[in-house]
Amino acid sequence: MFFVVLGLWFQKGQSTFTEMIESRDIDDQLRLDLLREALPYIQRFQGQTFVVKLSGKVTESPENLASLAEELALLHQVGIRITVVHGGGKQLTELAKQLGVEQTIIEGRRVTDDATLEMAKMIFAGKINTDILAALRHRSIEAVGLSGVDGNIVHAERRPPKEVFNRETGERAQIDYGHVGDVVQINARLLTVLLDHGYLPVISSLGADDDGMVFNINADTIAAEIAVRLQAEKLILLSDVDGIYLDPKNPETKLNRLSAREADDLVAQGAATGGMIPKLQSITALLQRGVHSAHVISGTKRNALLSEVFTDKGTGTMFVA
Structure with missing residues (x-):
């Protein structure tokens, strides 16, 4: 915003100190106008539920994550009930490369074998979730880290083998995605309790079935299903x-x-x-x-x-x- 006002100032040829002070006054007025523009939205969304999904590419930079945490904190502070869902595919791929674990991704879907599932647990429910919580804590937000396994939030089932067209080979093949799950049901009771008491849930993209088998699940899918279950505004x-x-x-x-x-x-x-x-x-x-x-x-x-x-x-x- 400052640079917009500064550009206008130069275009108009203002150069005196007094005029510079006046341009700062204009800058302040623009900021106040932005607050006025925001007011009806704040009033409209206070008490409403937003589900915000963060991709792995968004959370990999500490500086970017800190900036996002500040924006999430502001939404939370004006009374919007925020639930964060995150993935971590980029970080999982990088860890697999470091550990020498070969990855198979077909049509954008990761085949999750035993080793990949263990890494997903470490990355999703461990490092990324904790990094998000720490960034929110820096902004004095009481966030709670969860995976879809906690409180049976994400009840899932193993994805059955599917016939997939491989664009690289031009052939169709039966693909077993391993420990990849599909969402069966969302249990929102724990999330509702947390939101009702002013907490901000942060959920990693894992789920489980009734036998306790853990699955890697697409974070977009989990976010969408949670949004529906919570009757989210956005x-x-x-x-x-x-x-x-x-x-x-x-x-x-x-x-x-x-x-x-x-x-x-x-x-x-x-x-x-x-x-x-x-x-x-x-x-x-x-x-x-x-x-x-x-x-x-x-x-x-x-x-x-x-x-x-x-x-x-x-x-x-x-x-x-």
Whole structure:
């Protein structure tokens, strides 16, 4: 904001000290105007539930994580009930490489063998979860670290072998994903107790079945299912992209706001292609199940979360029912 005002100051040719002071006054006025713009959103969302999903790419940088924790803390402090869900695929891949454990990823899905599951437990429920908690504690937020195994939050079942088309070989094959799980049910009782008492839950992307078998589960899926179970106002997906693009190579094709019907039309008309299709389909299905809006925003751009929630323009792509 300061640099915007400074640019305007130079454009107008102001150069005296008095005028510089006045430009600072203008800067203060702009900040106050931003607070005025945020006020109706603060009033509207106070007491509402947001589920915020953090990708591994978002949490790998301590500086970026500290900035995100500050934004999450602000949302929490104005009375929004925040639940954080995180993955950690990037960190898991890096650890596997360090330990010499070969990884198999097919069509974006990781095959989770015994060794990979043990590493996922260490990375997801251990390092990343603790790093997020520490960053939130630095902002005086009482956060509670959990995995989907705790309190039977994520009841899952082992994913059965599936026939998958391998684009590299051009052939179809039966793939056993190993210890990968699919969500059967979300038990929100523990989360509700924590939220009702002012805590901020931070959940890693693991789940278990009735026999205590632990599974690696897609964090987007867990976040979506928790959002539905908590009847969340918003599901916010933070990643290394700042929205949905019709053409990822053309920034002018970014979609700022879409209804569920418009998203379905993009798929039906062939305007959506490749990996955008399942993402749009999963988001529209989520909206049909009661979540009021879903957002795809950058988790590496400072203030992107606050701007998406508290300003008219936002920063990413917003989906509404």
